[in-house]
Amino acid sequence: MAPSAAIQRFWRILVAGTFGGALLVHVVSGPGIAGGGPRRLHLTDLEVGRSVTVKQVGSAFSLHLALAEGGQPQRIVELNLPPGFPASSRTYALAGEVSYRTDRQSRGYLESLSLFADGKGTMASRTLGTGWQAPLIGRSRWRRFALPHSLNTGDAGPLKLVLNAVLPQGGTVELRNLKVVDEWGTRQGAWLSLEETDRLGAVVGTMIGLWGTFLGIGRALWQERWAGALFASGFLWMIGGVFCLVVLAWACLAEQPWWLRQQLSLCGILLLLLGAGFCRWARIRSNHKSVRSLNKTRRT
Incomplete structure (x- = not known):
C-alpha cells in the first residue's frame, strides 16, 4: 500500500x-x-380543556385558546405524572413554546399547578419573572416558556400538573412543543x-x-x-x-x-x-x- x-x-x-x-x-x-432531562409530551398524554382548539399535523400539535376579559384562569391541559416523579432531583418544570396576543397594558401569564396526593394542597408557578418566565404582554410570536417547581426534602412528588392561562384584558394564547422536565434550572x-x-x-x-x-x-x-x-x-x-x-x-x-x-x-x-x-x-x-x-x- x-x-x-x-x-x-x-x-x-x-x-x-x-x-x-x-x-x-x-x-x-x-x-x-x-x-x-426533558420528555416531550404527546397529545395522548394530555387532558385538554373544553375551550381549547387542537391543531395537529402528524405527531406535532398546538393548542389554541381564546380568553374573554375578566382575568379568570382558563384551563389548557392536565397531565398525569408517573409514580416517583421527579426521579433524579427535587426540581421539575413544564416547558414549551407560547404565542399570544393581548392588551399591551395588561400583564397576563401562564400558570402551572402541581396537585399532590392526600389533599396536601397545590403548588403554583407563574410566568411573572424574566427570561423563559416572562409575562404575556402585548403580542409575541413563538417564544419559549418554563414553569419550574421545587420540592422540599422529603416531600412526595405531585400526581398531576395543570396548565392555565390568565389574560386580564382577554386575548388568545397558543402553545406547542410541550414537555415535562425532570431537573430544572440549576443545582449546587x-x-x-x-x-x-x-x-x-x-x-x-x-x-x-x-x-x-x-x-x-x-x-x-x-x-x-x-x-x-x-x-x-x-x-x-x-x-x-x-x-x-x-x-x-x-x-x-x-x-x-x-x-x-x-x-x-x-x-x-x-x-x-x-x-x-x-x-x-x-x-x-x-x-x-x-x-x-x-x-x-x-x-x-
Missing part, C-alpha cells in the same frame, strides 16, 4: 472512530439514560445553569455561522490559498470537537446536570462533523487544482 493511501485510510478510520465514539457518548450521557455544584448553558450554545452556533461566512468571503478574495484555509479551519474545528468530548467525559464523572452534558455532546458532534467535512472538501479542492495544473503543463 502506498504511503499516501495508508495516510488516507488512517485518516478515515480516525474520523469515523471519533465520530462514532461521539455519538455513543451522546447517547450514554443523554438525559434518558444518565437521569433527568453545577458549572452552569440551564439558561447560561442555552446562551453558551447560542454563542457557539453564532461563531460557527460567522466563521462559515468568513470562509465564503475568503473564497472570493484568496482563491489560491482558500483550500489551505479551509483545511486549517476544519482541523481546528475537529480539535474543538475533541475538546468538547473531553469536557463531556469530565462532566459525566462530576455528575453534572443533563443540560450541560447534552450541550457538550451536541457541540462536540457538530464540530467533528463540520471539521471532517471541511477537511475532506479542502482535499478535493486541492486534488482538482493539482489535476488542472498537470493538464495545463501537458498542453504547454
Whole structure:
C-alpha cells in the first residue's frame, strides 16, 4: 500500500472512530439514560380543556385558546405524572413554546399547578419573572416558556400538573412543543445553569455561522490559498470537537446536570462533523487544482 493511501485510510478510520465514539457518548450521557432531562409530551398524554382548539399535523400539535376579559384562569391541559416523579432531583418544570396576543397594558401569564396526593394542597408557578418566565404582554410570536417547581426534602412528588392561562384584558394564547422536565434550572455544584448553558450554545452556533461566512468571503478574495484555509479551519474545528468530548467525559464523572452534558455532546458532534467535512472538501479542492495544473503543463 502506498504511503499516501495508508495516510488516507488512517485518516478515515480516525474520523469515523471519533465520530462514532461521539455519538455513543451522546447517547450514554443523554438525559434518558444518565437521569433527568426533558420528555416531550404527546397529545395522548394530555387532558385538554373544553375551550381549547387542537391543531395537529402528524405527531406535532398546538393548542389554541381564546380568553374573554375578566382575568379568570382558563384551563389548557392536565397531565398525569408517573409514580416517583421527579426521579433524579427535587426540581421539575413544564416547558414549551407560547404565542399570544393581548392588551399591551395588561400583564397576563401562564400558570402551572402541581396537585399532590392526600389533599396536601397545590403548588403554583407563574410566568411573572424574566427570561423563559416572562409575562404575556402585548403580542409575541413563538417564544419559549418554563414553569419550574421545587420540592422540599422529603416531600412526595405531585400526581398531576395543570396548565392555565390568565389574560386580564382577554386575548388568545397558543402553545406547542410541550414537555415535562425532570431537573430544572440549576443545582449546587453545577458549572452552569440551564439558561447560561442555552446562551453558551447560542454563542457557539453564532461563531460557527460567522466563521462559515468568513470562509465564503475568503473564497472570493484568496482563491489560491482558500483550500489551505479551509483545511486549517476544519482541523481546528475537529480539535474543538475533541475538546468538547473531553469536557463531556469530565462532566459525566462530576455528575453534572443533563443540560450541560447534552450541550457538550451536541457541540462536540457538530464540530467533528463540520471539521471532517471541511477537511475532506479542502482535499478535493486541492486534488482538482493539482489535476488542472498537470493538464495545463501537458498542453504547454
